[in-house]
Each structure stands twice: as C-alpha cells, then as structure tokens.
Amino acid sequence: MHKRLPVLLLISVFIIATCGLIYELIAGTLASYLLGDSVTQFSTIIGVYLFSMGIGSWLSKYFEKNLLSWFIQIEILVGLVGGTSSTILFMVFESVSSFRLVLYGLVSITGILVGLEIPLLMRILKDRYEFKDLVSKVFTFDYIGALIASLVFPLILIPYLGLVRTAYLFGILNVGVALLVCFGFAPEINAVRYLKSASIISLIALLTGFVLANVITSFSESLTYADTIIYSKSTPYQRIILTKRGRDLRLFLNGNLQFSSIDEYRYHEALIHPVLQALPQAQNILVMGGGDGLAVREILKYPQVKSVTLVDLDKGMTELFQSNEMLIKLNQRSLLSPKVKVISADAFAWARMQHTNYDAIIIDFPDPSNYSVGKLYTNKFYSIIKRLLSPNGIMVIQSTSPYVAPKSFWTVEKTLQSVGLHTVPYHNYVPSFGEWGYIMAMYKPSYHVPDKYLPGLRFMSKGTLEQMLYFPRDMARLPASVNRLNNQILVKYFEDEWSTVL
Structure with a gap:
C-alpha cells in the first residue's frame, strides 16, 4: 500500500x-x-x-x-x-x-x-x-x-x-x-x-x-401548500414560506401558519388595543417577537407613542418585512418608521442586559412547541421582563388557544402570577386559527375596560372586549402549574393538547 x-x-x-x-x-x-x-x-x-x-x-x-x-x-x-x-x-x-x-x-x-x-x-x-x-x-x-x-x-x-x-x-x-x-x-x-x-x-x-x-x-x-408559493427561504432559525391566493397572503414558519392577510387584523387589534387604549400616556413600547411588523403597525396608530423597540431573533424575517412591497403594504411601512428600532437578538439574552422601563410590553412569540421557545414562557423570563415594565404599565402575551390547549393557556397565566403580576386573560376568534388567547399582566389589579377606541379600527370596541373577557365552560380556568426553566412543563402540555388536532 x-x-x-x-x-x-x-x-x-x-x-x-x-x-x-x-x-x-x-x-x-x-x-x-x-x-x-x-x-x-x-x-x-x-x-x-x-x-x-x-x-x-x-x-x-x-x-x-x-x-x-x-x-x-x-x-x-x-x-x-x-x-x-x-x-x-x-x-x-x-x-x-x-x-x-x-x-x-x-x-x-x-x-x-x-x-x-x-x-x-x-x-x-x-x-x-x-x-x-x-x-x-x-x-x-x-x-x-x-x-x-x-x-x-x-x-x-x-x-x-x-x-x-x-x-x-x-x-x-x-x-x-x-x-x-x-x-x-x-x-x-x-x-x-x-x-x-x-x-x-x-x-x-x-x-x-x-x-x-x-x-x-x-x-x-x-x-404541501394549497396556495401558490411566492417566497421561500431558509434562515438559520426557520423556513419562511409566503403563499398567495387572490387577496389572501399567508405566512408560514416551519410549516405553521402565522397569519392570513384576510383576518390578521382581528388577531393584531386584539393583541394591541386592549393594552394601549388603557394607557393613553404610553410613549415607549417594547415588542418581543412580531417580526412581521403587524403589531407595530397597530401601535403606530397612537400619536403619543414616541418609540417602539422591536426585538426579533430572525434578521431574515424582519428584513423581508422591510423590503417586500406586498408585505410593506400590509404592515403599512411600520418597520421603516423612524420611531421604530429593530434589534435582531435572542429575546432572553437581550432582556437580561436591559434596564430601560417601557410603558407597554407586547410579547408575540411563536407557540411553545419546543424548549428554545418554551424558555420565553417561563417564570425566569417573566421575572426578567417584569423589571422592564413601568409601575403603571401593562404587558400582553399571546398565549395559544384556550379552546384547543386550555391547560397550556392557563399555565401561562399561572406562570405570570408566580412572579407577582396580576393577570387579565381574554380570548378572540380569528377565522384562520380558531379561538385564540391572550393574557395581560400588570403590577396592580387596576385594569378597566376602556370606554373609547381609536377611529378606524375594524374589529375592536368596548363591547367586543367585554365579550373577550368572558370564558365559557369549555374554556374555563383549569388547575395549572408554573412553567419553570428547569422543567418547561408547558412544552409537554402544548404538544399533548395540539397533537389531538394536528
């Protein structure tokens, strides 16, 4: 040889x-x-x-x-x-x-x-x-x-x-x-x-x-996708797919639907306006997740808002929604606004290094389907975010479906309460997703349903929010555990509950 x-x-x-x-x-x-x-x-x-x-x-x-x-x-x-x-x-x-x-x-x-x-x-x-x-x-x-x-x-x-x-x-x-x-x-x-x-x-x-x-x-x-694919790209974090049929533009991340342009306003109005209508003096807003800029679009409708900081892990996502003409039209150029600062970073690591207080914090992460996302629903993360919330501020967390995954939903609430926050859960029907849940959290039990809303909203009103705050029997509060960083029980609950419908 x-x-x-x-x-x-x-x-x-x-x-x-x-x-x-x-x-x-x-x-x-x-x-x-x-x-x-x-x-x-x-x-x-x-x-x-x-x-x-x-x-x-x-x-x-x-x-x-x-x-x-x-x-x-x-x-x-x-x-x-x-x-x-x-x-x-x-x-x-x-x-x-x-x-x-x-x-x-x-x-x-x-x-x-x-x-x-x-x-x-x-x-x-x-x-x-x-x-x-x-x-x-x-x-x-x-x-x-x-x-x-x-x-x-x-x-x-x-x-x-x-x-x-x-x-x-x-x-x-x-x-x-x-x-x-x-x-x-x-x-x-x-x-x-x-x-x-x-x-x-x-x-x-x-x-x-x-x-x-x-x-x-x-x-x-x-x-795999029923509609025509108009954009596809793999980033270091996820597979991004955009599909289009008629006027319906849909975003999929790793195969999971994130929004439909036909009804996304229901989701994003419900995410933003119950918080900001209750905070007429809110000026500095933090958005975590929401790299599509749709939540920021709703925030910028308030003239008193001076700055919005958006923290999203995937730079490929935010750059797409800053450059694609159809998406810019959908988010109304929100990510290009001089009021908006976009930061590409891991939310957990970024938040630990911050000391700024925000009047409102919007948390719009993907569902806790794995441990890398599940850590952003733990009591450790919420205790970090709590430090960044102004004394009279309000944060809101998208919290999966209280109908399909009630144990997961109420676990998010229990986890927020475990760090000393008072909670206000509510839910909303979005045709593309079904029944969806949100939880507001604040230092004091002082939340009141706002009487007035911005003109031009397509969905939100006082009556609508009052209905959102009511949970019927099939979505009623369940005994729940605290989602901790060392066990992430929420990931197991989420997998078990959603596996019955997927």
Missing part, C-alpha cells in the same frame, strides 16, 4: 463523519418542518439513527473479504440514500398515509450504512498502523468531522443552500470518496471498472439533483 493511501483513507473518515452527521441533522430539521417544531422529532431521530449505526457496526463483522470493494459500494449507497433523502421526504409527505414510516425507514437505512463505514475502514487500515494509533487517528478525524458538520449546518448550509441542496452536496462527497478510493486502490479492488462506473453514474445523478435543487424544492413545497 502506497504510503499516501492510508492518509487518503483517514481523510475519508473525516468526510464520512461530516456527511453522517449532516444526514442526521437534515432528517431532524425536515421532520420539525413537516411534523411540527418539536423536541420529540430531534430526540427520536437521533435515537433511531444512533441505534441504526450500532446495527451497522455489528453487521460489519460479516464482511470478511474484498473490504475495499464493500467500502466503495457502501459509500455509493450512503451517497444515494442520504443525498436523495430530503427530496424523497418532501415528495411523499402529502401522498403517503404513514409519513413517519418513510422517515424512520430512511433514517434507519442511512444509520446502518454509516455504521458500517468506520469499522470497515479500521479493518482496512489495521495493517498500516498499530492498534492504539489506528483508534486515535480514526476517532480524531471522526470527531473533528462531527464538529465541522454541527457548525456549518446552521450557520452556512441551511441559510445558503437549503435542505435539499445540502443533502445532494453531501451525497456527492460520499460518492466522491468512493471514486477516490477506486482510483487510489485500483490494483487491490475486485471489479474496479464496475465500481468506477457506478460511482461516476451516481455522481452525475447527484450533481443533477444539486443543480435542480431549487426546482425540486419548489415542486415539493407546492404539494
């Missing part, structure tokens, strides 16, 4: 380790897009993937001859299965009755093939290195590859390539390893011409998929 060839195989370890983790991350991310952004998706996929790798490692002992040939064939298979996995999953999502069976089947196959790679490589290299050196070198390259994959996936691959193209890219790398081994070890490989041909054909197929990735993505997403 030429002295440079073992080095080639060690480099192969680095590549296949990177590819293996990328396939795992793709499956988890895609599942969260299609099945709901839940910790369950990543947890089960990681478990199945690692278990499958264990099966692959165990099966490797049955490969006794022609190890290089077997290794090349496995690399080709890993490249083809992993490279096409996101395309297959997107395509079949709407057409099969058991999507999870396809999902975990692909994860299992990929895991088994990846589990075969390292044991076979170690056996190929065993005559070149002492055992202790072999183990240290192989696992060093393996772990470095895993680190690189975990860094580039969220920071570079998803924002700039997307799931489909990323999968094809790493499939190309796997097949590229197979082709390099074919040429580097040609004298030692049986049927090397056949393996070279198979590698080249597979490489051409994957390159074609890579080039046509945008076409594939657009087609597969058109099968």
Whole structure:
C-alpha cells in the first residue's frame, strides 16, 4: 500500500463523519418542518439513527473479504440514500398515509450504512498502523468531522443552500470518496471498472439533483401548500414560506401558519388595543417577537407613542418585512418608521442586559412547541421582563388557544402570577386559527375596560372586549402549574393538547 493511501483513507473518515452527521441533522430539521417544531422529532431521530449505526457496526463483522470493494459500494449507497433523502421526504409527505414510516425507514437505512463505514475502514487500515494509533487517528478525524458538520449546518448550509441542496452536496462527497478510493486502490479492488462506473453514474445523478435543487424544492413545497408559493427561504432559525391566493397572503414558519392577510387584523387589534387604549400616556413600547411588523403597525396608530423597540431573533424575517412591497403594504411601512428600532437578538439574552422601563410590553412569540421557545414562557423570563415594565404599565402575551390547549393557556397565566403580576386573560376568534388567547399582566389589579377606541379600527370596541373577557365552560380556568426553566412543563402540555388536532 502506497504510503499516501492510508492518509487518503483517514481523510475519508473525516468526510464520512461530516456527511453522517449532516444526514442526521437534515432528517431532524425536515421532520420539525413537516411534523411540527418539536423536541420529540430531534430526540427520536437521533435515537433511531444512533441505534441504526450500532446495527451497522455489528453487521460489519460479516464482511470478511474484498473490504475495499464493500467500502466503495457502501459509500455509493450512503451517497444515494442520504443525498436523495430530503427530496424523497418532501415528495411523499402529502401522498403517503404513514409519513413517519418513510422517515424512520430512511433514517434507519442511512444509520446502518454509516455504521458500517468506520469499522470497515479500521479493518482496512489495521495493517498500516498499530492498534492504539489506528483508534486515535480514526476517532480524531471522526470527531473533528462531527464538529465541522454541527457548525456549518446552521450557520452556512441551511441559510445558503437549503435542505435539499445540502443533502445532494453531501451525497456527492460520499460518492466522491468512493471514486477516490477506486482510483487510489485500483490494483487491490475486485471489479474496479464496475465500481468506477457506478460511482461516476451516481455522481452525475447527484450533481443533477444539486443543480435542480431549487426546482425540486419548489415542486415539493407546492404539494404541501394549497396556495401558490411566492417566497421561500431558509434562515438559520426557520423556513419562511409566503403563499398567495387572490387577496389572501399567508405566512408560514416551519410549516405553521402565522397569519392570513384576510383576518390578521382581528388577531393584531386584539393583541394591541386592549393594552394601549388603557394607557393613553404610553410613549415607549417594547415588542418581543412580531417580526412581521403587524403589531407595530397597530401601535403606530397612537400619536403619543414616541418609540417602539422591536426585538426579533430572525434578521431574515424582519428584513423581508422591510423590503417586500406586498408585505410593506400590509404592515403599512411600520418597520421603516423612524420611531421604530429593530434589534435582531435572542429575546432572553437581550432582556437580561436591559434596564430601560417601557410603558407597554407586547410579547408575540411563536407557540411553545419546543424548549428554545418554551424558555420565553417561563417564570425566569417573566421575572426578567417584569423589571422592564413601568409601575403603571401593562404587558400582553399571546398565549395559544384556550379552546384547543386550555391547560397550556392557563399555565401561562399561572406562570405570570408566580412572579407577582396580576393577570387579565381574554380570548378572540380569528377565522384562520380558531379561538385564540391572550393574557395581560400588570403590577396592580387596576385594569378597566376602556370606554373609547381609536377611529378606524375594524374589529375592536368596548363591547367586543367585554365579550373577550368572558370564558365559557369549555374554556374555563383549569388547575395549572408554573412553567419553570428547569422543567418547561408547558412544552409537554402544548404538544399533548395540539397533537389531538394536528
């Protein structure tokens, strides 16, 4: 064996380790897009993937001859299965009755093939290195590859390539390893011409998929969304989809509907005006979440408001709603107002560093479907936000549906009360979502239904708010727990309750 060839195989370890983790991350991310952004998706996929790798490692002992040939064939298979996995999953999502069976089947196959790679490589290299050196070198390259994959996936691959193209890219790398081994070890490989041909054909197929990735993505997403997709982009934090049918413009984040332009005014008027009509002197407003600028649009209707600070994690979201003409028209240029300061930051970390007091705080985060969002519904976060609220100020939190998820809704209220705030829960019917809930919180139990409202509102009035404050029996208050940072019981409640209707 030429002295440079073992080095080639060690480099192969680095590549296949990177590819293996990328396939795992793709499956988890895609599942969260299609099945709901839940910790369950990543947890089960990681478990199945690692278990499958264990099966692959165990099966490797049955490969006794022609190890290089077997290794090349496995690399080709890993490249083809992993490279096409996101395309297959997107395509079949709407057409099969058991999507999870396809999902975990692909994860299992990929895991088994990846589990075969390292044991076979170690056996190929065993005559070149002492055992202790072999183990240290192989696992060093393996772990470095895993680190690189975990860094580039969220920071570079998803924002700039997307799931489909990323999968094809790493499939190309796997097949590229197979082709390099074919040429580097040609004298030692049986049927090397056949393996070279198979590698080249597979490489051409994957390159074609890579080039046509945008076409594939657009087609597969058109099968998922009923309306025409007019914008789609993956950011480091989420998949943004805009659809349009007639005058109905809809925003989806990770597959979840955020608003319909036909009835979003009901949601946003109910979020903003019960607070600001009760605070006629409010001048400084904080909005957390709400990167679409629709809540800010309602706030800017009050001439006494001097400044609005909007904190949203995803810069890609706020930039979209500052630049797209249809969206600018919808939010009435709110994010371009000189009164508005947009900050791209994690709300939890940002709030901990602040000392400014705000007359009103609007909290419009996505639902607590995972722990990264669930932390923004904990007593720890509310105690931080409480410091930023003026003594006579009011904050309001969108709090999911008290009809579909009553335990979740009342848990938000209980958590707010646990930090010493008085609460005023209310609800509202939004046709696109159904019954939806909000909770106002303040230092003193001093809230009174305002008598007057801004002219020109399409929905809110004194009578409307009085109805919102009444909860019928099927949404009545339930015993609830405090959502704490160390347990995040709200995430479990939310998953359990919404899983019955999704």
